[in-house]
Amino acid sequence: xxxxxxxxxxxxxxxxxxxxxxxxxxxxxxxxxxxxxxxPNAAYDAWVAGxxxxxxxxxxxxxxxxxxxxxxxxxxxxxxxxxxxxxxNRTLEDYLGIAGSDERVAKGRANYARYSNLLQxxxxxxxxxxxxxVAIWGLESKYGERRGNVPVVSSLSTLAFDGxxxxxxxxxxxxxxxxxxxxxxxxxxxxGSWAGAxxxxxxxxxxxxxxxxxxxxxxxxxxxxxxPTDALASTANYLARAGWRRGEPWGGEEGxxxxxAGGTRIQxxxxxxxxxxxxxxxxxxxxxxxxxxxxxxxxLADRIAGAGPLKARFPDDGYGFNADQRKELQARLNAAxxxxxxxxGVFGNQTRAAITAYQxxxxxxxxxxxxxxxxQALR
Numbered sequence: 434x435x436x437x438x439x440x441x442x443x444x445x446x447x448x449x450x451x452x453x454x455x456x457x458x459x460x461x462x463x464x465x466x467x468x469x470x471x472x473p474n475a476a477y478d479a480w481v482a483g484x485x486x487x488x489x490x491x492x493x494x495x496x497x498x499x500x501x502x503x504x505x506x507x508x509x510x511x512x513x514x515x516x517x518x519x520x521x522n523r524t525l526e527d528y529l530g531i532a533g534s535d536e537r538v539a540k541g542r543a544n545y546a547r548y549s550n551l552l553q554x555x556x557x558x559x560x561x562x563x564x565x566x567v568a569i570w571g572l573e574s575k576y577g578e579r580r581g582n583v584p585v586v587s588s589l590s591t592l593a594f595d596g597x598x599x600x601x602x603x604x605x606x607x608x609x610x611x612x613x614x615x616x617x618x619x620x621x622x623x624x625g626s627w628a629g630a631x632x633x634x635x636x637x638x639x640x641x642x643x644x645x646x647x648x649x650x651x652x653x654x655x656x657x658x659x660x661p662t663d664a665l666a667s668t669a670n671y672l673a674r675a676g677w678r679r680g681e682p683w684g685g686e687e688g689x690x691x692x693x694a695g696g697t698r699i700q701x702x703x704x705x706x707x708x709x710x711x712x713x714x715x716x717x718x719x720x721x722x723x724x725x726x727x728x729x730x731x732x733l734a735d736r737i738a739g740a741g742p743l744k745a746r747f748p749d750d751g752y753g754f755n756a757d758q759r760k761e762l763q764a765r766l767n768a769a770x771x772x773x774x775x776x777x778g779v780f781g782n783q784t785r786a787a788i789t790a791y792q793x794x795x796x797x798x799x800x801x802x803x804x805x806x807x808x809q810a811l812r
Contacts (some may be wrong), residue, residue: 469583469627471506478507484603488610497614504621505586512595514627525702525725526747526756527779531728532572533736534777541571541737551662555648558668560679562713566669568734569720570661573635578660580633581626585609589629589638605629608638617645617653624657632656633664644671668720674711675719680770683717683731684710686743691735701725704748752780752803762803765811766791 485498523531531537545552545567552563567576575578575798589609591601609629625631629638633656634644645654648666656664685691686706687698693711700707701724708728717727732743749755754762756778763776766787773787785801792799 443704446654469508469510469587471508471587474507477591477594481590484590484593485605488607491607493607493610493614497610501586501588501610501613501620505584505590507594508583508591509589511583511588511591511627515592515595515597523725523779524747524750525705525728526750528725528729529717529732529743530756530778532755533732533742536775537571537575537733538736539669540576541567541733544570545737546577548661548665549556552665555666555669558648558666559673559677561669561672561677562683562734563669563735564738565672565717565730566665567737568730569634569668569717570665571727571733571737572729577633577659580624580657580713581630581635582624583622583627585623585625585631585635585638588625588627592628602629605638608642611642612638617655618657622657633661634668636667639670641667644674646670671720672716675716675717678712681711681713683714683727683734684708685735686745688744699724702747706743706745750780753805754803754808758808759803762808762811764782764788765808769811 441583455571481502485502488498489495545564552567554560555566556563569743570576586606586609589602589606593599595607609623612618613623623631626635630636631638631641636656641654641656645656645663645667648661649660649662654663654667656667682691682693684693684696685708692709694709696709696711697714698707698709710731714727714731718724720725722729736742747756750759759778759780760776763773763778763784766773766784767776769791771787771791772783774781776781780803784803788798788807789801789802791797792801793806
């Protein structure tokens with residue numbers, strides 16, 4: 434069985450990891466979902482009738498289908514999200530700046546302490562480094578703060594009906610029916626991202642069916658509730674089944690204690706840090722097949738465990754800024770009354786909007802682009 438958790442396009446992956454609360458991050462966490470209202474659509478209704486027949490032939494009961502579609506419907510907002518996905522081209526420096534922000538590290542350490550007994554049990558059971566499990570939690574839903582609130586049956590049926598990736602989303606909808614039929618969750622409580630990823634660590638339905646576990650023994654594999662027990666254990670189970678090797682480091686920055694001797698040498702950003710990674714790094718990539726994502730998880734896991742920032746510096750960006758200067762620009766915009774978000778050193782939409790507002794107020798050419806002249810003016 435293919436262990437790749439997300440088999441849809443990289444654009445869909447980017448959309449699922451799209452925006453972080455309280456910072457200028459636009460490709461790490463799911464954004465707050467827009468209003469997702471269902472509307473009448475006769476063609477969708479006809480598609481659902483056909484799907485119900487196909488689902489019944491695959492063992493889905495009429496009671497399950499009736500319950501699943503009782504409050505579901507065609508949701509145009511889902512199609513809008515699917516059509517408006519942004520291809521993110523963050524540098525590794527930006528990605529790690531967001532993934533390993535002071536806020537996310539602090540919250541990761543706090544959640545590790547809060548659930549330390551549980552995490553030790555999960556690590557003992559599955560052999561997966563608990564810091565890695567917590568880091569995935571942090572990147573996927575900001576430690577449960579952003580689990581998604583879109584009804585999964587509505588979102589998946591709308592996307593399957595739309596047809597752009599119809600076969601994939603219909604397979605996920607069948608998976609959702611099986612989850613409901615198994616009694617793990619009611620249709621009303623089965624919510625997630627607009628693309629159907631669910632719970633604290635954003636499992637799609639087929640991954641849930643393959644790897645979710647009932648770790649607290651209540652008879653249900655509940656990844657949706659405020660209690661993250663089953664979700665964290667399910668993530669560890671996923672990584673264990675993907676080949677995680679107990680006690681082996683993922684790797685580390687070249688020259689650091691974690692760097693894997695004889696490991697694969699990678700330098701994702703020219704002029705930036707070099708990493709020596711081993712087998713477990715590639716296991717993390719089975720969760721999301723992106724080098725930046727895997728480095729983000731790994732770096733955050735190390736920071737949660739007490740490690741400091743990377744030693745090597747990244748080169749100046751295309752505007753001539755280093756990370757400290759980018760943070761200073763954001764902080765000075767904030768101090769001047771122009772909301773650039775948390776000074777994280779990442780120039781994203783919120784920073785550019787603040788620059789635009791500043792330029793407009795002071796009669797400057799409106800470009801929305803950072804510059805050293807702007808920094809000097811703010812000083």
